[in-house]
Amino acid sequence: MARIQPFRGVRPRRDIAHLVAAPPYDVLTSEEARAMAAGNPYSFLHVGKPEIDLPPGTDLYADAVYAKGRENFDRFLREGTLARDATRNFYVYKQVWGDHVQVGLVAAASCQDYLDDVIKKHELTRVDKENDRMRHIEALGSQTGPVFLTYRSSAAVDALVEEAMGREPEYDIPTSDGVRHVFFVVDDPGLAGRIEAAFAGIDFLYVADGHHRSAAATRIKVKRDRERPGRTGREEDNFFLAVVFPHSQTKILPYNRVVRDLNGLDAAAFLEKAGARFAVLPGGPQTPAKSRSYAMFLDGLWYGLEPRPGTYDPADPIASLDVSILQESLLGPVLGIADPRTDKRIDFVGGIRGTGELESLVRSGRFRVAFSFFPTTIEQLFAVADAGKVMPPKSTWFEPKLKDGLVVHMIDE
Numbered sequence: 001m002a003r004i005q006p007f008r009g010v011r012p013r014r015d016i017a018h019l020v021a022a023p024p025y026d027v028l029t030s031e032e033a034r035a036m037a038a039g040n041p042y043s044f045l046h047v048g049k050p051e052i053d054l055p056p057g058t059d060l061y062a063d064a065v066y067a068k069g070r071e072n073f074d075r076f077l078r079e080g081t082l083a084r085d086a087t088r089n090f091y092v093y094k095q096v097w098g099d100h101v102q103v104g105l106v107a108a109a110s111c112q113d114y115l116d117d118v119i120k121k122h123e124l125t126r127v128d129k130e131n132d133r134m135r136h137i138e139a140l141g142s143q144t145g146p147v148f149l150t151y152r153s154s155a156a157v158d159a160l161v162e163e164a165m166g167r168e169p170e171y172d173i174p175t176s177d178g179v180r181h182v183f184f185v186v187d188d189p190g191l192a193g194r195i196e197a198a199f200a201g202i203d204f205l206y207v208a209d210g211h212h213r214s215a216a217a218t219r220i221k222v223k224r225d226r227e228r229p230g231r232t233g234r235e236e237d238n239f240f241l242a243v244v245f246p247h248s249q250t251k252i253l254p255y256n257r258v259v260r261d262l263n264g265l266d267a268a269a270f271l272e273k274a275g276a277r278f279a280v281l282p283g284g285p286q287t288p289a290k291s292r293s294y295a296m297f298l299d300g301l302w303y304g305l306e307p308r309p310g311t312y313d314p315a316d317p318i319a320s321l322d323v324s325i326l327q328e329s330l331l332g333p334v335l336g337i338a339d340p341r342t343d344k345r346i347d348f349v350g351g352i353r354g355t356g357e358l359e360s361l362v363r364s365g366r367f368r369v370a371f372s373f374f375p376t377t378i379e380q381l382f383a384v385a386d387a388g389k390v391m392p393p394k395s396t397w398f399e400p401k402l403k404d405g406l407v408v409h410m411i412d413e
Contacts, residue, residue: 002118002151002202004107005239006088006192010142010408012042012081017171020044020081021181021403024145026212030060042081044405046072048144061132066139073140084410090186090195091407092164093243097179097400102249105161105195106407108239109149109205111221114214119149120204120385123211124393133216141412143217143241145404147210150378153246157198164191171406179400183407199244206385208250208378209398214240220411241409243402247378253351254287254373255323255394258361260345261368263336267299270334270369277329279306286355288374292322295355295372297362305330305371317383322373323392341393348394351375 012020019042037043050069091106217240284304294305358370
């Protein structure tokens with residue numbers, strides 16, 4: 001059973017929430033964040049990416065960066081930009097992006113569930129990135145960026161979340177990227193209790209986005225358990241900030257690939273080698289219409305690629321992923337990209353940028369060939385996580401992104 005609980009959130013004043021809300025720390029470079037926060041002293045980027053308030057070129061992992069984050073967070077609290085709720089609440093976070101709507105419950109999720117694999121993972125994490133998030137959380141005594149969790153949809157939970165939205169929203173923030181962020185406070189103890197009980201009937205939660213944040217929070221819990229005897233397991237640092245969405249509402253975009261060269265081949269030789277494993281169809285669509293098909297842009301022309309029968313195992317949850325098929329049949333053996341995690345000849349382009357970005361990168365001469373994917377499905381993600389396996393790098397791109405700064409979970413009282 002999944003354990004979640006309400007918490008005393010730290011939130012912005014209603015009149016400035018639109019100025020506080022900011023993109024997640026890991027989707028902007030320091031330069032982009034500095035430009036976005038320019039002239040806005042309320043931007044949560046001052047907390048999430050505090051290097052923007054230090055000289056350009058500052059080491060992102062310098063002690064001064066974490067100290068500046070704490071300084072800015074304390075200033076926000078002192079000046080009333082942020083204030084802590086008096087009661088333990090759940091919150092509801094609704095995002096509207098065109099005709100897509102997703103509604104998640106904001107809650108404190110259990111680190112012990114993470115350790116016990118009640119919260120399942122599908123990605124490998126990097127120790128340096130975990131360490132960075134640990135240092136940020138410990139410096140602030142707070143978790144500032146929510147983890148995106150999902151679960152197999154439950155009608156009972158859906159009904160309770162819908163009930164929680166039967167009041168005026170606390171925030172309703174339109175943004176320049178076309179996403180509305182609507183936020184509700186669930187301060188009715190009776191309703192909160194029913195929500196908590198309903199989630200106890202959910203067998204598993206899944207990390208969709210935020211593997212480093214959830215791993216870092218759990219490492220802090222384990223560290224403090226070791227260093228502080230007599231803990232009860234109910235301390236706030238036993239839980240991490242999360243927004244939990246039903247799987248039926250999640251939206252995954254493709255994570256496309258661009259490659260700098262053809263591994264010493266000319267276009268004709270490359271197409272011939274590709275044809276041994278794929279049916280190569282000149283003039284194909286720019287975006288695949290189904291899973292296990294691809295679009296490729298080369299020398300100003302789009303091609304469709306269809307893997308030939310017998311080139312992958314459809315029963316294997318990893319081998320049958322679109323990203324795995326292309327890697328094992330083309331990127332590795334033909335283009336010589338053995339490890340896409342480390343090879344500098346390959347780059348990854350989130351589907352939010354569209355196929356026009358792929359064309360632009362190839363036409364610029366920086367890259368030689370581009371591949372457009374069909375999105376990984378949430379069911380494929382579940383199958384990989386349930387099998388205890390991890391997806392290849394850059395398999396999923398979830399949209400829309402959650403804003404940082406709408407609510408913070410304090411782990412130090």
